[in-house]
Amino acid sequence: MSNRPKTKTTVNIYGQQFSVIGTESTSHVRMVASIVDDKMRDLNSKNSSLDINKLAVLTAVNVVHDYLKLKEDYEKLERQFTEKD
C-alpha cells in the first residue's frame, strides 16, 4: 500500500470530464488520460461510424491486447533472466 496522500485530478477524455481520485501523481493521471484520448481519436479517424460507446469499448479491447502482448514479452525476458544464471 502506498502512503502517498490522495489526489483528485480532473481530466477531459474525448469531450467528457472525469475526476480521478487516487494516490498517483496528477501528472501520471493526465498522461494516462491523454493516452486514452489519443487512442479514441485514432480509432475514430480509422472508423468514423463508431459511436462513442463502441469507441471506448474498442479502445479498452486494444489496450488489453497490448497489455497481454507486453506480459508475454515480460515473462519471456524473465525466463531468459533466470536461465542466464
Added chain:
Amino acid sequence: MSNRPKTKTTVNIYGQQFSVIGTESTSHVRMVASIVDDKMRDLNSKNSSLDINKLAVLTAVNVVHDYLKLKEDYEKLERQFTEKD
C-alpha cells in the same frame, strides 16, 4: 507482419456485440473481450452510477495505467538483464 489468415470473431462485451477482424486467433480475441467485460462489470459493481460510456472510458484508463506500470517493470528487468553480463 503476420502471414496468418484474417479471422472474424463476434464477441459480446457488456451487452454490446462487436465483430473483431484481425490475424489473432478467435480464442485470443474472446479472452481479450472477456477481460474487458469483466473489468467493466467490476467497475460497475464499485460505482453503479457510471453510465456505460464512462464505464468503458474508465476501463481503458485503468488498463493504460496497468500497461504503463508493466512497461516500467519490463524496462527495469531489461536493465538488470544487461547488467548481469
